[in-house]
Amino acid sequence: MISLHDSTVRGFASDNYAGVHPEVLDALAAANGGHQVAYGGDDYSRRLDEVFVEHFGPDIAVFPVFNGTGANVVGLQSMLPRWGAVVCASTAHINGDEGGAPERVGGIKLLTVDSPDGKLTPELIDREAYGWGDEHRAQPLVVSITQSTELGTVYTPDEIRAVADHAHGYGMRLHVDGARIANAAAALDLPLRAITTDVGVDVLSFGGTKNGLIFGEAIVVLDPSASEGITYLRKLDMQLASKMRFGAAQLLALLEPGEDRGLWFRSASHANSMASRLRSSLEALVDAGDAPGLGFSRPTQANAVFATLPAGVADRLRERFRFYDWDASRGEVRWMCSFDTTEADVEKFVEAIRTELARADSPIWQG
Incomplete structure (x- = not known):
């Protein structure tokens, strides 16, 4: 077999440039035997539901998708009516790096706030959290933060709790773009639920690609009352995999309990x-x-x-x-x-x- 790359040269452009972790490749090979029910009715997807419950709590639901943009768009769509808007940092991936997908595909108005460190605070949220009942203004109904942020900073649990409490006080919901949620949890030396479920996050886009998967993220609905219709939206937005066992197998390789808390x-x-x-x-x-x-x-x-x-x-x-x-x-x-x-x-x-x-x-x- 011909190799088309020099494996001795690694860059520092993005964690997306990295290959696939060998344990993930092994998991894919193991999942490739025989037939399994399509569209999430397979054994791997059922086990994935159990593993996500172990990490995030008993009342959650998980929906694997192809990529981070898809996770964000579908997750946010499920949290909003057509007239809803999202408050986010101006540096947020959903604002600057998703080709306008939240607006063009999701039909979502983004209300952006400048932040020196990429993080939102209650005070910064208040710059755009207003105008409820004004028919001339898109209604701010969700706050979205990124963990870790696009500027490499990490929210502490107390910081997320402050944002969640502030948003919930307005009747808004909290979404987290967790493309690098694993890096944030590792930096804080905390379990995943300590910076999500336990501090008031409603919906999470859980990232896997930047942490060793071929492809594959997941929308994790932490509060069932915060999300509606995600089953249909995932199909509508072309994020439903027919052979979902292979997405599930990768996420399982990442999240199954193991040495040093898992891969x-x-x-x-x-x-x-x-x-x-x-x-x-x-x-x-x-x-x-x-x-x-x-x-x-x-x-x-x-x-x-x-x-x-x-x-x-x-x-x-x-x-x-x-x-x-x-x-x-x-x-x-x-x-x-x-x-x-x-x-x-x-x-x-x-x-x-x-x-x-x-x-x-x-x-x-x-x-």
């Missing part, structure tokens, strides 16, 4: 630790005076490192390592670590950064 926790913890290693190694260079022009623009709380680089450095680094600009106007970049990032990957990248920064600081290079 979800081990993989997310590793990605977080690699980001911490990258950050601390670069900070050591800064402290030693060996990283001229390097700065850090956001805290590193999960598996993302945000930094600023002198002009030209990022482009030269990208000749060897993939990563994205976050705000090119100020030289801000984002480096993501994954379940398969190694210490050697980090060391190689740190050395490349050190070399390019020294080159940029050279009087010959500066002309």
Whole structure:
């Protein structure tokens, strides 16, 4: 079999770039024998219901879908009437990175709020939580937060509880985009329900792709009264898999109890630790005076490192390592670590950064 990639080179662009965890591939192979009932009537999907109950509580319902955008759109649609709107951070994935799907596919008005750290607070929510009964304004009925956020920050349980209580006080519901919920729980060293069910979250988009799955997320309805019609919406929005056993098998590989709380926790913890290693190694260079022009623009709380680089450095680094600009106007970049990032990957990248920064600081290079 011909390999079309160099497995020795790993970038820092996104945890979506990583391959599939070997345990997930094994689970898929094991699920491939014989016939199973389609559309979720299979043994794997029934077991998945049980495992999600173990993680999130007895009154929940789980609906596997293909991807994170689908989870967000279907989940939010199920929480809203046609006239409803969602309050979210301006940096939210549903606002900036889903191709307008919440508005164009879901028919949902987004009411965005600027937030310096990507997190919403009761005070920030109040900037858009008004106008109930005004027929000229889309009605704010849901608050959506991302955990961990698009800026790499993590909500504490108390912060989520404050947002949930504030939203519920207005009669609104709380949705969480949990594309990296595993990284947040691992960073906090908490079980999944401690930052969802136990603190008032109503509907969760549970992420698996960024944590080692081929594809597959799940909508988790934590409060049945907060969601309606999701069974029909999932089909309507083309998120219902016929061979659902393969989505369920992947999620089971991630969430079945096991060593160190299971694969979800081990993989997310590793990605977080690699980001911490990258950050601390670069900070050591800064402290030693060996990283001229390097700065850090956001805290590193999960598996993302945000930094600023002198002009030209990022482009030269990208000749060897993939990563994205976050705000090119100020030289801000984002480096993501994954379940398969190694210490050697980090060391190689740190050395490349050190070399390019020294080159940029050279009087010959500066002309």
